[in-house]
Amino acid sequence: MAAFPTDEGDSFSSSTHRWDYDVFLSFRGEDTRHGFTGYLYQALCYKGFKTFIDNEDLQRGEGISAELIKVIKSSIISIIIFSQNYAFSTWCLEELTKILECKKNGQKVLPVFYKVDPSEVRKQEASFGLALTTHEKKFENNIEKVLRWRAALGGGQLYVKQLVCLHGIMRMFIQGIIKEVSSTILYRTNLFVAKYPIGVGSRAEFVENLLDIKTNDVRVVGIHGLGGIGKTTIAKAVYNRVADQFEGSSFLMNVRENSRTDYSIIKLQEQLLSEI
CATH class of the missing domain: 3.40.50.10140 (Toll/interleukin-1 receptor homology (TIR) domain)
Known part of the structure; x- marks a missing residue:
């Protein structure tokens, strides 16, 4: 690409x-x-x-x-x-x-x-x-x-x-x-991953294997760690790799920060429904 x-x-x-x-x-x-x-x-x-x-x-x-x-x-x-x-x-x-x-x-x-x-x-x-x-x-x-x-x-x-x-x-x-x-x-929409995505591909592939999409249509994988180490970057890369395999897809960022009020929760719901 x-x-x-x-x-x-x-x-x-x-x-x-x-x-x-x-x-x-x-x-x-x-x-x-x-x-x-x-x-x-x-x-x-x-x-x-x-x-x-x-x-x-x-x-x-x-x-x-x-x-x-x-x-x-x-x-x-x-x-x-x-x-x-x-x-x-x-x-x-x-x-x-x-x-x-x-x-x-x-x-x-x-x-x-x-x-x-x-x-x-x-x-x-x-x-x-x-x-x-x-x-x-x-x-x-x-x-x-x-x-x-x-x-x-x-x-x-x-x-x-x-x-x-x-x-x-x-x-x-x-x-x-x-x-x-x-x-x-x-x-179709791809997410920006990184200007120089060095090392992202192998980590995204590892997470994609954990998702094991072909044998299970419901899967949750958590990525945790200190702030700024690249958790969101990896999540975006995984999303770009697997989104085509579903009829609908949505990437919601900063969910915790954006769900502190009823209004912000509604905005997240609107984004989710609009994208899928």
């Missing part, structure tokens, strides 16, 4: 932050460029979303270019279109790993499973298993690269919110994606 604002206390959304793109499309060209992805791109543009699609103008190689990495980082949403031959492309797999890195910093990621079952991707079966086995033979001297791709495809963060199109009407499926994108662009 692009850099956070420099004025502490500010939040940002797609309407206030200078993003280059609303949507980045990751897809296997030969599978869907002239079909599903092409129609999705047209629909996104028609709705007014600035969408990046690789028109094969970028120079190809085993790794993605610095230019493309910049595009991914400067997009509010990345849509990953998993098709039958997606994993055969090392370019696509490198895009995927970069997108998931951005997701850790709060980028919205929407996986779309087009005529493939999500379990085939997660468990790396069928064409996805064959593709990874092929890569292991090709990159036997750099097996870490393939292990990174396997971890990206099998990681649970891809399957929290997903859209699956095995059969059915493509137009209705695309409209569902448009609705999801519209909801994100209009309502």
Whole structure:
């Protein structure tokens, strides 16, 4: 994701932050460029979303270019279109790993499973298993690269919110994606964490693991310590990491100070209801 604002206390959304793109499309060209992805791109543009699609103008190689990495980082949403031959492309797999890195910093990621079952991707079966086995033979001297791709495809963060199109009407499926994108662009807000968030990521990840969201939808974790050591900073970072996994979210600051009168309690209630 692009850099956070420099004025502490500010939040940002797609309407206030200078993003280059609303949507980045990751897809296997030969599978869907002239079909599903092409129609999705047209629909996104028609709705007014600035969408990046690789028109094969970028120079190809085993790794993605610095230019493309910049595009991914400067997009509010990345849509990953998993098709039958997606994993055969090392370019696509490198895009995927970069997108998931951005997701850790709060980028919205929407996986779309087009005529493939999500379990085939997660468990790396069928064409996805064959593709990874092929890569292991090709990159036997750099097996870490393939292990990174396997971890990206099998990681649970891809399957929290997903859209699956095995059969059915493509137009209705695309409209569902448009609705999801519209909801994100209009309502998503990230909190400013820190100008130089050194060391925050690992601590936020630790707290996120304590929340254990995937196995329990109600969880409370307390962060305590002396004033000024970064409790709120960590809480903000955790919020940015997990907010996308819920239909609604709200971050209430200084609750004790802001609940000393009936009026201030009502203001907190209004903020909570407004945001969720």
